[in-house]
Amino acid sequence: MSVAESFRPTPAVPHTALRAALDTTARLWLDEAAATIAAEPVTIRTLFPAARRRCGQARLTEHWTVDEAARAVLLTALPRTGPALADEVTRLHRHGTPAERRAVLRTLPLLDLGDLALPVVRDALRGNDTTLIEAALGPYGATHLPDAEYRQAVLKCVFHEIPLDRVHGLPARADRELARMLADFAHERIVAGRDVPQDVRPVVRAFPDVVTEELAIVEKQLERDRKEEI
Structure with a gap:
């Protein structure tokens, strides 16, 4: 999405x-x-x-x-x-x-x-x-x-x-800097063993060229969280 x-x-x-x-x-x-x-x-x-x-x-x-x-x-x-x-x-x-x-x-x-x-x-x-x-x-x-x-x-x-x-x-206002900030936030939550809100995903995914490493970590955790909810 x-x-x-x-x-x-x-x-x-x-x-x-x-x-x-x-x-x-x-x-x-x-x-x-x-x-x-x-x-x-x-x-x-x-x-x-x-x-x-x-x-x-x-x-x-x-x-x-x-x-x-x-x-x-x-x-x-x-x-x-x-x-x-x-x-x-x-x-x-x-x-x-x-x-x-x-x-x-x-x-x-x-x-x-x-x-x-x-x-x-x-x-x-x-x-x-x-x-x-x-x-x-x-x-x-x-x-x-x-x-x-x-x-x-x-x-x-x-x-x-x-x-x-x-x-x-x-x-309209989501940009690469916001995507980076959200990816960093999500990474910190994952490291702390806390859940990551699913709705950060569209913003982060919209700018993969800026947050490549963080994106991979966030995507993996979000996907795991999503499967556990199902």
Whole structure:
């Protein structure tokens, strides 16, 4: 399986599913909250945390919960004014609960921020909350993170056992240096007698000319692990 074949893209905010999941009271609240934020942006500081209580937190799709999608609606209601928008988004992330931070990270691709929200992504990647790491490596992070930081983030996902098919942009951004890093990581795990995640295989195999020796070791162990699982 190639890197591209192993990747599952993250869909945009499921607006239709969100509307269907909300009762009349919740839909009315969300519409009024978005209108209020558009007119008076500072009100998002109280309305954003209230989304879970007013709209619920049920699983909406594979990638979104109801409260995350509702918060995305509120964020996209903010006036799009570059640095001012980035400051508000950063504030919401810094002071938010994990659920609120996930919503911020998942909504970044929908906001006109350029590189201004990279500090938010970096903050999430510094922690060990796997849900935040995964959200940070959505479309925004995949587009704006420099190569070296993106590679380190992918390696952190492997270390924390986050499936690589949840890392956005991997088919396009996988390169020889990332393949070498993953092969080295896999080699260290094998030497330590530990399992090697199967999903490093497509990335490593894509660049055999760079990791020839490590690749042979990794391939042998991965194949052995695969047979033992069957």
